[in-house]
Amino acid sequence: MLKRDISRLQSLKARRTVVPAKSVEDAYHLVYSSTQPWLGLARTQRTASDSPADQLRWEVWIAALTPSPHGIRGTWAQACLLAGQGRDMLWALIEALVPGRSVGSVSQEIQQRIASGALAPSSRLRERRLARSLRVPASSVRLALADLATTGLVEVSANGCFAVVAVSAHVSRHGPATGDHRMLDRDACRMSARVPALSEVPLPHLEQQVLELVAEGYEDPEIASRLGLGTDRHVQYRLARIARRFRLGAVVRPQLVDHAYTHGALAAPAVLHPLLLEANAYGLVRTLAAGRPVNVYARLLGLRVQDVS
Structure with a gap:
């Protein structure tokens, strides 16, 4: 079926x-x-x-x-x-x-390998190689790495690759280094690097233009005509590249725009366009899905609770 x-x-x-x-x-x-x-x-x-x-x-x-x-x-x-x-x-x-391991268990296994040193600090995490080693689909590994990135054990580079966080970066997030941690910190300090923000590593010029027109509410044919791309398919290709760069699972226009405003890839507009309003609505859905009260979302937008209820 x-x-x-x-x-x-x-x-x-x-x-x-x-x-x-x-x-x-x-x-x-x-x-x-x-x-x-x-x-x-x-x-x-x-x-x-x-x-x-x-x-x-x-x-x-x-x-x-x-x-x-x-x-x-x-x-x-x-x-x-x-x-x-x-x-x-x-x-x-x-x-x-298909019966198999959950993404959470895959995340725990990768975390154990990082703790044991099997995955060295600053080493790149290759999704397919990990999937073969753990005998799970590559999509499960990708999702597990995305979860670990929120804990500080894994970092995502500007080109979307995952790597184990350097020891110095991880120790600094969990308290001062003492004893063996100081030695590990000295050994790893040369390899440590922070993940650049989207605003610091901008999108290619053409993809930036496509994203700006999407945020303004233009349809694919209009974008293709304005930028001289020829066909709608070229616009869709650029949107797919932007979604991969943002580490998003699918090309959803409100989500792309919301992500771009949140992470500084686009400057906040003076006037809210209809598509941005949909993106804000998407942010409200995420706030409620995460179990946070609606007043948290309201404070982020400078609104009263009645305005979003």
């Missing part, structure tokens, strides 16, 4: 010709009819997951593939992107239904 729906979604491919509005509507109906029966199982996987990164991945897919109450609004290219997210979610469900 899952593979049958994946095959249906694979029939949607980007076209260079103008697509009638009826075909666009049919494409959205195909995506929703292929993914709707599985959203309940996706929510179950999100709830049962012991990994914050995995939970966020399911949350993004569920949010993107839940039909809007305002009806279908979008282009053929956006329908194809949505179909790609649907395929990713269905493949993840197939992978999740």
Whole structure:
């Protein structure tokens, strides 16, 4: 059943010709009819997951593939992107239904290897090699490393590669070094390096322009025309590169914009555009999903609780 729906979604491919509005509507109906029966199982996987990164991945897919109450609004290219997210979610469900280790247990195993020295400080963590060693899918390793990055044991470089944090950096986060820690700190201080922020390592100029136009609410054909990219597919390729650079699991426009404003890849605008409002709504969803009260989100935006309730 899952593979049958994946095959249906694979029939949607980007076209260079103008697509009638009826075909666009049919494409959205195909995506929703292929993914709707599985959203309940996706929510179950999100709830049962012991990994914050995995939970966020399911949350993004569920949010993107839940039909809007305002009806279908979008282009053929956006329908194809949505179909790609649907395929990713269905493949993840197939992978999740196979008995195996949870992402949390993979994270603990990697943490033990770091503690024992099997994974040396400042060494690069190669996902496929770790997956073969642990006998788990590469996606589980990727999610586990994303979880460890939030604990300070693993760092993510500007090009999206994972590495074990240098001893000096890790010790500095957990208190002053004493005894053997001082010796380890001296040995590792030459290799330590902090992860540059997105604002310090900017996006390539063309991808920066694409992201700015996305934040302003332009559609793919308009972006392609303004930047002379020729086709919508080139815009989608650039968005996919930006999503990988941001370490996001899928190309979701509000999430890209929210991430860019949060990490300084885009300067905060003087006027909130409609797409930014959706990104803020996404931030509210994440705040509530993390179990934090709504007034935390309100303080971040300088609003009163009544304004976001």
